[in-house]
Amino acid sequence: MMTSRWSATATGPATNGLSSGSMTSAYAELHCHSNYSFLEGASHPDELVARARDLEMPALAITDRNGFYGAVKFFGAAQRAGIQPIIGTELTIDDGTRPPKDRVDYDRWGDRLLLLVEDKLGYTSLCRVISMAQMPNAKGMARLPAEQLASLSGHLIALVADPKERLPIYQEIFGRDRVFIELHDHLAPDDRSRNQRLLDLAERHGAPLVITNEVFYATPDRHRLHDVLTAIRHRTTLDEAQRYLHPNAEHYLKSGAELRQVFSRYSQQVADEGLAHAAEIAGRCRFSFDLVSARFPGFPVPAGETPYSFLYRLCQDAVREKYHPVTSEVAARLQKELDVINKTGFSEFFLINWDLMRFARSRGIPGQGRGSAADSIVAYLLGITRVDPIEHNLLFERFLHEEMTTTPDIDIDFSTAHREQVIQYVYEKYGPERTGMVCNVVTYRQRSAIREVGKALGFKEETIDHLAKSASAWHPESPETIAQAAGYQTANVTKPWQQLFDLATQILDFPRHLSIHVGGMLVTGEPLIDIVPVERATMPGRMVVQFNKEDVEELGLIKMDMLGLRMLSVVAEA
Known part of the structure; x- marks a missing residue:
């Protein structure tokens, strides 16, 4: 009988010269859900990063379900903490069976494939993979047949925890050195037998192992919130959601030493290989957000012109029309702004917004810029704003200065009745393949938190309704204030009220679902x-x-804000 390479007597696998102690200290968690796995993850990205920093973890991956919703926030938090950020996703693979019609049951349908980005090419591939999974399907029900991964598998690493018969397919698609059997053990009754099946599968197909903890929250105390989110996702109460809940609080971010202890009930070779490969994979994933080269769509300018020279000429023509005479103060201010715009590389940004206003005027659509853009004489000369910054002594540096790394913000109000014409113009000019609406992440506020947490905890509908309607009368200071707002005496405050207070407070500002931004276009x-x-x-x-808006600005990408203002519609109809 052949000896398994993970049996107690087998020779251990190659570990790149790492001792057990160094493998443990170099461990990086590669399977981690933040609360941007909507109604599933129970910690903010920065909370996970803070926990990883406390554990002295050198790297951490975020792998939210079918998306990059929290990737930019996570990336920034990790960099500030001195932790190497790894970007990935847990992708839903179409298993060939009929998917459920209702999203309530969808999260238990299909297979799961964890994909990690190695570099810029891997990031591009995964963006396309996620888009292919999302676009043909109903909102919230992304899925992708495994075969469609073949053309976009480069520079990605796959972790497989439930491959069924697909392991050879994944090995062919990604390459044998990029597909790892993922082991995680949360001390649940079936974990050891499941992992043994995976070990046997890895043995048959020569697949390497990696250990993760399939994290859903930073610390064990968030286990209860994770349960509540699960109940909310399934539109039921905690009592009725038992079959969907994890049996314990083990899905938290653990150190390599903790995981070595967990896996001590397997052979040492399993722990050695699984932890070593986690560190090795982290070392291979070196992607960094640098998308500035893709920020501008290439605004068309006349032959022989550059975006800056064309902007310069437009401003020089306009300044002679608006100022009589062009004083030295005006000329100096204009040149100063143009110099800053040229140095920061935002000439195209101003031309794009100038073009929007030019289109609107040609169609008789009322529109005007507002906000800090009014501090710019260039915006004034281009007709983006109507306020003369010289006359009103406005400071340009409030809007743009040389040290800025984000894109300046120009909000333009159009008449509500005609804004769609401007949006369609952008689609037509730059093409739908380079244009999309920025998302808005809807988060929990006081009323929505109390309604959904209260329902999950089994509070009566009339009590929840009364609490939600009186939300402005109480603040999350204590469970007594909540009980009193519902008409109960303080003496009647019991454990359920304490839970409602604690969980409603924790869930405030948690992402709930995705919507579309009112006017932001990327x-x-x-x-x-x-x-x-x-x-x-x-x-x-x-x-x-x-x-979302903040992500786009953080990455320095170009976002146009085209907002609808009803009063401008009234003006247009007058």
Whole structure:
């Protein structure tokens, strides 16, 4: 009988010269859900990063379900903490069976495939993979047949925890050195037998092992919140959701030493190989967000002109029309702003917004810029704003200065009745493959938190309704204030009220679902799906990117804010 390479008497696998102690200290968690796995993860990205820092973990991956919704926030938090960020996703693979019609049961359908980005090419591939899984399917029900991964498998690492018969397919698609059997043990009754089946499968197909903890929260105390989120996701109470809940609080972010202890009930070779490969994979994943080269769509300028020279000429023509005479103060201010715009590389940004206003005027659509853009004489000369910053002594540096790394913000109000014409103009000019609506992440506020947590805890509907309607009368200071707002005496405050207080407080500001931004459009110089995953919006004919306004600004991408103002519609009709 052949001896398994993981049996107690087998020779241990190659560990790149790492001792057991160094493998443990170098461990990086590669399977981690933040609360951007909507109604599933129970910790913010920065909470997971803080926990990893406390554990002295050198690297951490975020692998939210079918998306990059929290990737930018996680990446920034990890870099600030001195932790190497790894970007990935847990992708739903179509298993060939009929998917459920209702999203309530969808999270238990299909297979799961964990994909990690190695570099920029891997990031581009995974953006396309996620988009392919999202776009053909109903909102919240992304899935992709495994065979469609073949053309986009480069520079990705796959972790497989439930491959069924697909392991050879994955090895062929990604390459044998990029497919790892994922082991995690949460001390549940079936974990050891499941892992033994995976070990046997890995033995038959020569697949390497990796250990993760399939994390859903940073610390064990968030286990109860994870349960509540699960009940909310299934639209039921905790009592009725028992079959969907994890049996314990072991899905938290653990150190390599803790996982070595967990896996001590297997052979040492299993722990050695699994922990060593986690560190090795982390070392291979070196992607960094650097998308500035894709920020501009290539605004068309006349032959012989550059974006800056064309902007310069437009401003020089306009300044002679608006100022009589052009004083030295005006000339100096204009030159100063143009110099800053040229140095920061935002000439195209101003031209894009100038073009929007030019189109609106040509169609008789009322529109005007507002906010800090009014501090710019260039914006004034281009007709983006109507406020003279010289006359009103406005400071340009409030809007743009040389040290800025984010894109300046120009909000333009159009009449509500005609804004769609401007949006369609952007689609037509730059093409739908380079244009998409920015997402808005809807988060829990006081009323929604109390309604959904209260329902999950089994509170009566009338009590929940009364609490939610009186939310402005109480603040999450103590369970007594909540009980009193519902008409109960303080003496009647019991454990359920304490739980409601604790959980409603914890869930505040948690992402709940994705919606579309009221007017933000992302325009890129490369195909949009190479920059960010896209998915269907609820509005017909719209697609929404998985980055929100803050993400786009953080990455220095170009976002146009075209907002609807009803008063301008009234003006247009007058």
